[in-house]
Structure formats: C-alpha cells, structure tokens
Amino acid sequence: MIESLRLHHIAGYCPEEAIWKMIIDLCESVSGQTGVPLLSPESILVDADIFLVDVQQKKVPEFLPPECHGDDSTLTSQQFVWSLGACVYYASSGRTLFGGHGGSYQRSYPHVALPVLQKKHQALTPVVQRCLQSEPSARIGVKELLEIAKKEHTRCRTTQRQHIASHIVAPPPSRHDCTGWPEEMTDIGN
C-alpha cells in the first residue's frame, strides 16, 4: 500500500495554484459542519491534486489558534480558519508561524505583526492575514474564503507565462537621423 503524501512533504515547494487548491478542498470538506477536524502539516493529505484531512492525526499545538488551549479535539469554523491560515503559511514557506511558536505566541502578543508571504505567493498574503487575526470575530469567514480561493485558483490556472521582449534579430523597424530624434530624447533637463 502506497503511503499518502502530506503537506509537510511539499511545503516550501508549492506553486501558488496548489495552495489555493488546498484552501478550496479544505473549506469544502468542512462546509456545513459544526465541528471541524484539527489541521496541521501532518494531517493534510495530498492525493495527486486533491487535499484531504486525516482525522486520525494528533493535534499540533503550533497550528492551534491563540484562543485554544490544547484540550480541544475539534475546532469552530473561526478556529479552523486560523489553523488553515497557519497551514497556508507553512505550505508557502516551509516554516511554522511566529518563529515556530505558532498560536501561543499570538496569545502572548496579540498585536504581533502578521506574516508577509514570499513574492511568488504575494496574492495569498491578504487572505492569510485575514485568517490569522487574533480576534476570532475579525477573521474571514469560510464562505468568503472559499469564494476568494476559487476565483484566485481560476486566475492561476488561466494565466499564461508572460513573454518578455525578445532578442532583436531583424533590422531596426524605424529610421531616425540625428536631427529627427524624438523630442524627449533631445530635450535635456526635461
């Protein structure tokens, strides 16, 4: 039997599209439920291009929101959103939030600066920061998070690689002489 892959296997390598897909799959898996399972890099399974939650995994304190004290076996939707934000940060960077301390650090310092993701994942930063608000009522809702994730995932899937101006191989297309330069090239001091 082939052992499933988990988030910690691909963390730090994920393209942006994969992280949006993870958000979609996990939000859809908990949609409509009152108690949601604990999230951590070990509990999120990667099956080809689908993300699932392994409910049998133990809780990881660093991925619990600041208002949890470790004795919860399921989360509320607001707590789920925080854990998902922590997992998104982990998927992008390969590191645990707040220098490895996770939610307990935010419990001690509620106004700690929220993380900014690396440049290739910068579109995820606003969403992650809305997930990681220390005040549960200030966090983004699951429904809105799912809508944003679907839209961004579609954008990633449909955006083509950008071509840059290519090497000149043909003669220059236009003819100028010294007196016929564009005004902005000869107007010194403009």
Added chain:
Amino acid sequence: MNVRVPAFALTPKGESSYHRSGKAIVLTTGSANIGESADCDVRYPAGDLPPEYYASIIRDAERQRWLLVRRSQHVGISIEGKGDIGYACGLGSGDVIRFEGQQMALLFQEHVKRDAWQVRLWALLTIACGLLLLAGLWALAGRRSDPIGIDDVTPLEASLYIIKADSVKQLLTARGEDTLLRPTKVLTAEAPTGTAFMTTDGVLVTARHCVEYWIGTALNLTQRFSRLADDDIVKWAIEAETFNQAQHTDSTMQLRVYFSIYDFMGEPKYTFSTADPRVHINTAHDGIFQLADFNSDYYWRTIRPYFQDSQMELGDIMWIDGFDEKGQIALATDADFLSLAKGSRLMICGYPITNASTRQATFSEGVIKHEPQPAAENLVFESNINHGFSGGPVLTKTSGAIVAVGVVSRVDSVSSGIFKHAVPTSEIKIKEGGQDYD
C-alpha cells in the same frame, strides 16, 4: 553489517541544448532541482520566457522513498504509464518523468550501496582499475586538477591591480571626429572599483562591468524611457543604442569610459579609455532588446542573462594588450579546462571593498559548483567573496601549474543558494595586433 545509503540518478531520454541523451546528469544522495533556472541540476531551455523551476526531487526519510514535488503551475508533469503527478508523487526506479512542452524526459533510478564485505571487495577492484585508468589518462593528457592553497597564490599579488572608472563621456563620432553630447559625467561615490590581473602574455584582464558598469543592469524592459533622469547613465546607454540601431550612416554614438589602474601598493599605474585600440571588449554575446515605450522605439544593450540565455554573460570580460610588463598569472589552456569538474578546488583573488580608504589583496578558497561548460556559459562556483572581487582571477592548479580559468563576474542569489559566476578565460582572444572580436 549492511551499509545502505539511498541515492538516485537522473538520465536524460532525448536531448536538450544542455544535456545529451543517455549520459547521467545527476547521481546524488541529496536532492535535485529540475527546471530552466541556471542553478538547476537538470536544465531545460526557457526560450523567451522567465525561467521557472519545474520540480524538485527530495528525500522522505520517514518513509524511505524519493518524492517528485511540483514547483510550477504552468508546466505539466507526468510519469510514463502513470499519468499526471498532481502536486507530488513517490518515485520508483525506472520511472520516466516528462515535462510539458519539453522533448527530453528523465529516467529516475534508485541506487543503494552494497553490503560491507562487498563494498570492500568492489572498492579494491575499483581502486585497482581506477589506478590503471588514471595512469593511462595521465600518460595521454598529462594534466590533472590539483588542490590549490593560499601559499600557491600569495606570490601572485604583484600581478593584481585595482581598476576604477573615473568618468564617462557621451560622444557622437562621425567621419573620425568626436562631438561631446553632454557634460562629462565624473564618477565619485558611484564609481565602480574592481580587480584586474596581468597575465604572463602581458595582457591585463578584468570584468567588463568594472568599466561599463551599466552593462549588467537589471533594466525593467517595461520601463518608460521618458521616466529616466537626464543624468542617468542608463538613459545615455539607451540613447546610444537606439541611435546606433536606427543609423544607416557611418556615424555612431558611444559611451566612452575613462578608467585608472592602480597597483597592489595603491599607486596609479595606467589610465585608459574604452576608445583605446588596446582595450578589447567582446560584444559578440550582447543582447539587444526593445523597450516597451510605445511612443518611440528604444533599444537596450546588455549582458544580463534574460531568458536564461547564459551565453550573454560571457560578454562580461575586458582585456588590454600591448603591455611591456608581464605578469605571473598564466591563462588556462583547453586542456586545463578539461581537468575542471564539479568540486574542483579554486582560489579567487581580488581587492574587496571592505575599507573605503585601504584596499588589500585577498585570496579566497572556492569550489566549482556546477559541471563546467566553458564554451556555453559561465563557470559557477562557491566562495566567500564580495564586492571588489569583480574582475579578479579565478585560479586553479593543474599538473602543478597555477592557471586562471575565469574572471569573477557576478553573484546570483536564488532559493537554492548563493552562486558566484566567472567568465571563462577562454573568452579572451589574443592575436597579433589585438584584433577585437565583434
């Protein structure tokens, strides 16, 4: 006692501009990056697109397996007989990995070491065969790459110089006459300084960007020309290139740099300008790009490796011939380059900018990081060097002789590490009369 060290090999099926079919590219106990970036262990050509990482092969120590992890959202990845990999999959020996849009596939094969007694037996047999082979190669080639230390290079200090650009003029040359187009730009705080070295042939070698300091600028090709400041050297360079591209007469516009050479005691030795016929810059690899300024046509000349055209970087070299003085640093021959391999030991010499008022020659150990392909791209190495080493010699030792295989060019910081680049000295073309190779 069993000795089992997991490793894997990647062998190309089909050819690319970087790799030949059937010859293993990777055999490692670590990880491997695959993609278009220059630091990838397996490289694919990028064409005119920004380079991407396609995937990485990493070790899952817990499950004792190798994983193929996707890193690009644009390039599909599949395994023959198994289909698309999704975001990651386990790899097994014999898996053939295919990347969308690329003809070359990769055969993945796992390797493990044999048991201890077999290791010893095979080791003895291998060493014996290896000694015989080495003896044969030694007889044939007569060269090998030796360790090189600081004692080998310290005596070369007198052949090292500091190079400093003093001023730049923008000139229009027509019928042999120069017309100054703007006030001379005298360089002060932004003056680049680097290292130069004198060879046994009486040729002074340095990096082109030590003098033409704009030539490797990361110009945003969507930048509007009109937004550049009038005294911006980049604007001058764009004006010159645009004029020359459009000009169908014999007049040309140029940026002429005046620069000084100082010896290891800090004494001024020589002054030159880039118009001097003894000064040679190889512009054959230069890339010329059209800017995205839609009102007019503007062009930019650079050696920065856009689109992973790594050959462009070979242009970051300048040499000056005609000296009576001879240095102590010999340039590497073709046979010397053959002895270079990944892991070859190096010594890099230069004048780092650690103190604004005093410059002291410094020698830094290094090692070749990627398998060298001197005719196609720069040498990539690791060493603890910084600003000021540009233009300095990258030395190695073959058959007891110290030779310069490269000229320090640039530093490349990517996610997998910090790599230094050197232009191979095979780019220096020395002929009678010092013909420039355009």
